[in-house]
Amino acid sequence: MTHAPIIEMHGISKRFGQVQANDAVDFTLQHGEIHAIVGENGAGKSTLMKILYGLYQPDAGEIFVNGNRVNISSPRRAMHLGLGMVQQHFTLIPVFTALQNIILAKEPRKFSALLDYQQAEERITALAAQLGFDVPLNVPVESLPIGAQQHTEILKVLYHGADILIMDEPTAVLAPQEVEGLFNCMRNLRSEGRSLIIITHKLDEVMAIADTVTVMRRGQTVASSPIADTDPATLAEMILGEPIIPVSMPREQTGKATPLIHLENVTLSGGSNTTKRHKWKNAIKNKESGKRHLDEINLEIFPGEIVGIAGVEGNGQTELIQVLTGLRHIDSGTLTSNSERIAHVPADRHRHGISLNDRIDDNFIIGHHKNRRFCRHGILQRKSIQRSALNALDKYQIRVGDIIHPIRTLSGGNQQKVVVARELEANPEVIIAAHPTRGLDIHAAEFVHTRLIHARNRAKAVLLVSSELDELLHLSDRIAVMYNGKIVGIVKPEETTKQELGALMLGLN
Ligand SMILES: Nc1ncnc2c1ncn2[C@@H]1O[C@H](COP(=O)(O)OP(=O)(O)OP(=O)(O)O)[C@@H](O)[C@H]1O
Ligand SMILES: [Mg+2]
Known part of the structure; x- marks a missing residue:
């Protein structure tokens, strides 16, 4: 039958x-x-x-x-x-x-x-x-x-x-x-x-x-x-619909200068300097282990390099990004940032990256609404916003019906592309990218990779948090591995293997 x-x-x-x-x-x-x-x-x-x-x-x-x-x-x-x-x-x-x-x-x-x-x-x-x-x-x-x-x-x-x-x-x-x-x-x-x-x-x-x-x-x-x-x-x-031709992007040697970001003995415990939402999370974690979220972190990010962050989720990566983007205050240590122009591609695009019910073009100026190009004397410059949005849509090959539709009507990958385009096109000096290619197709992911390498070659400092080891190995100049709130190793991609990274991620070294 x-x-x-x-x-x-x-x-x-x-x-x-x-x-x-x-x-x-x-x-x-x-x-x-x-x-x-x-x-x-x-x-x-x-x-x-x-x-x-x-x-x-x-x-x-x-x-x-x-x-x-x-x-x-x-x-x-x-x-x-x-x-x-x-x-x-x-x-x-x-x-x-x-x-x-x-x-x-x-x-x-x-x-x-x-x-x-x-x-x-x-x-x-x-x-x-x-x-x-x-x-x-x-x-x-x-x-x-x-x-x-x-x-x-x-x-x-x-x-x-x-x-x-x-x-x-x-x-x-x-x-x-x-x-x-x-x-x-x-x-x-x-x-x-x-x-x-x-x-x-x-x-x-x-x-x-x-x-x-x-x-x-x-x-x-x-x-x-x-x-x-x-x-x-x-x-x-x-x-x-066509054979893939891998793009190769030459990495240029850029001389080290002063770091754009410098963390010295940075510690963050599950204290009270958090928003309500995070308190819950802390309460759970602290009950589990009473651990510090960030434990004596030392890290420098120089212009012209991509520093990858590897780690099993929940080992301090989220908190590291929160302190770097000013969402949380550190408890001790010093955090020096030599740039105001920090771009942030957040891990959870719906919670932190876009405003779902707002127009696609308006989503391009979130965080940049004070820029004179987009707003003068308190009046939004519609034409300028639309032009800028259309440029980015074209450059990142984001297919949309109409840019005045709410962004929730875009496919998941295209929403992610909007966030990446907005952040990378704002000419930042420091780029903090959490899972920037999550949900992107092969083509789009490769495009974002070349944009990150391009930024690096133009002396930007990039921090890349990713759960994909291939991505980290492909893009990073150095990879810092986080475990239990600590950086347990900093390795160079050409001198390490997935096995070694995996062992560090599990705290085995
Ligand atoms: N509710 C909607 N209103 C308007 N357009 C929509 C809506 N839902 C989907 N679309 C459009 O239909 C097309 C297909 O979208 P869909 O979400 O099915 O793509 P997908 O294959 O799942 O892509 P992805 O890999 O990015 O998730 C896209 O151009 C999208 O913008
Ligand atoms: Mg989809």
């Missing part, structure tokens, strides 16, 4: 204003497979999955679940059909705890007063343990690191019994060892007979986890193939 595919989408089209996000797309998911969807930023991947999950209604096309034609009018309907989705940008309610977020996602019931929280908590704790997740269930999710928020999203979907799991760029926010954990979890779910869809920009991940891969380009499906019949180079070519 042959099964009908668990999901079939035929001729799906969706237009947003001038953008044809999906253009007669076909997509098939088989029972018990892990199916990867790849494609450049704005290709239409998230749109297709949001249609499957009932968040958008298609303009045309049909969807079949187990061979039956269905009308997925809402996420609730999708849940009924066994679908669950972890979105690219999380949908948790920030002030609710993880437990509340997980439990309350279920449709309301008549006797909600009888909801057995304790039993639910036990089940969720067991599920989390099975998946290897370490999520504090009883603090507001807004105070949790991104990785834990994602675990909450996954728990939420599984707790409600989804047997088709859609994950939109789940690995973008995870550290390498967390990715391995997620993949193990996905394999377990597959062996239980569930079917999974994963969107990712990382082709090595596709090769490692998927059974089948579908490639999208400019709103269409251009290929679908078993993993065994393809390889990363072929995929890259299909994604871009």
Whole structure:
């Protein structure tokens, strides 16, 4: 007996204003497979999955679940059909705890007063343990690191019994060892007979986890193939529609001068000089270990170099960026900054990088609104703002329908490109970049890399925090490894290996 595919989408089209996000797309998911969807930023991947999950209604096309034609009018309907989705940008309610977020996602019931929280908590704790997740269930999710928020999203979907799991760029926010954990979890779910869809920009991940891969380009499906019949180079070519030519960017030797940033014995404990939101986080961490967030940090960043920061998330990188960007005051030591012109590409673009409901062009001047080009005598210079935004959109190849639309209508990668463009184009002397290529396709990531090297060659000082060792090794002049709030080693890329970095990151040296 042959099964009908668990999901079939035929001729799906969706237009947003001038953008044809999906253009007669076909997509098939088989029972018990892990199916990867790849494609450049704005290709239409998230749109297709949001249609499957009932968040958008298609303009045309049909969807079949187990061979039956269905009308997925809402996420609730999708849940009924066994679908669950972890979105690219999380949908948790920030002030609710993880437990509340997980439990309350279920449709309301008549006797909600009888909801057995304790039993639910036990089940969720067991599920989390099975998946290897370490999520504090009883603090507001807004105070949790991104990785834990994602675990909450996954728990939420599984707790409600989804047997088709859609994950939109789940690995973008995870550290390498967390990715391995997620993949193990996905394999377990597959062996239980569930079917999974994963969107990712990382082709090595596709090769490692998927059974089948579908490639999208400019709103269409251009290929679908078993993993065994393809390889990363072929995929890259299909994604871009042309062979990739790696750009090589010569690194120029720049003479060392005085450092633009100098930290001497900088220490930050989980004290009281923080905002309310961070207090929560500190409370959790301090209870765990009573540790210092930053412990006697010594670091110089000279003009003309890229200093990489490696480390497992939660070992002080966030706090280092907070003190460097003035969000938190240090408790002891000295922090000298010889420049006012500091650009910051934040790790969490939704929380700190953009203003979702504001116009795309206005998002380009956040932080620069006092610049005379954009504002004179208290009046915004619309023409100048638009010209500058259009230039940046063109230079960074950000495809948008209209720059007066709210920025939330851009694809995830294109939102990230806006943040990077705004920060790098403002001619900073110091660039603090946290995961600048997160969510970017191969092309865009490479473009950002060349911009960073370009900045370095023009005597800017760059601090690059990244969870990707390849990126750090490729770009950095020196890599500082953080563990437990300390810098446990500073190494040169040409003199180290991933193994050595990994050992330092785990505190093994
Ligand atoms: N709600 C919306 N309103 C207007 N335009 C939209 C909306 N959602 C998506 N788009 C547009 O549709 C196109 C496809 O977007 P989509 O989010 O599906 O891309 P994606 O393949 O997921 O890209 P990424 O890799 O960057 O996440 C983009 O040009 C995007 O700007
Ligand atoms: Mg997307």
